[in-house]
């Protein structure tokens with residue numbers, strides 16, 4: 001392996017990721033024959049086949065898989081080194097890989113604006129997906145930081161809560177329960193319900209609460225997107241349980257009503273997490289500190305309706321909460 005070059009390892013890593021010489025060549029701006037020659041030379045240095053070709057697709061052999069994880073360690077190490085050097089030079093520079101659950105896309109991009117302004121040398125890659133896919137990314141060690149609202153049993157994580165993420169019952173404004181107060185949870189029995197896809201954390205939390213209360217809803221539709229669910233509710237296809245963040249910018253004045261059902265909101269938080277065994281890069285550490293320090297203030301400015309009092313429609317309590325917040329902000333200033 002002493003004769004293998006960093007360039008060959010890069011070519012191999014891209015080929016393994018795509019399962020194709022052609023796609024690796026496209027990504028690296030090389031010709032397909034160049035890619036295959038580089039992989040051939042690397043295979044010679046290793047002394048064992050790295051790929052098996054079945055039809056058009058390439059599959060990694062056992063040696064190929066081991067080499068791929070070695071490559072990832074080498075590239076991660078080099079990236080970390082680059083960031084540390086930039087830090088020593090007094091610059092925050094490098095790439096931050098973030099993976100966030102679907103509801104965090106309503107908040108995190110707004111936080112990234114001021115972050116990128118403060119640290120213009122940091123590039124961000126943001127992946128938005130559900131809890132199941134986030135767990136897979138964690139296991140594959142694909143990202144620096146994860147935003148979740150339920151921590152999986154495995155892998156081991158360092159987690160910090162940073163903002164509320166309540167789940168509410170959302171219905172169209174003309175729903176018969178829309179004006180009722182303190183609705184018993186049994187009223188949800190046999191309601192037509194729109195459910196998120198399997199693998200969604202929202203779905204898991206809802207299923208747990210319904211099962212604990214022996215409630216059976218009629219799932220009329222299963223959708224993999226919070227926005228699609230909102231459209232289906234507005235279209236009269238049923239009710240659903242979603243994070244309050246999904247409606248915070250439009251509120252409930254238009255097409256939606258939050259049903260005041262007992263047991264709701266399901267109280268949860270967003271957590272920022274990283275793999276326990278992984279050393280955070282300089283830029284990941286910088287973002288983590290920024291997120292923990294800035295998000296409460298930013299949430300107060302951008303999400304004034306997030307407090308529990310506001311959610312329950314108790315205007316007096318909400319007003320008191322607002323006054324208390326303003327006092328705290330004045331005291332801080």
Ligand code: PGA
Nearest residue numbers: 102103130131200201202
């Ligand atoms: P989900 O997570 O996209 O996996 O449902 C969203 C949330 O828990 O807020």
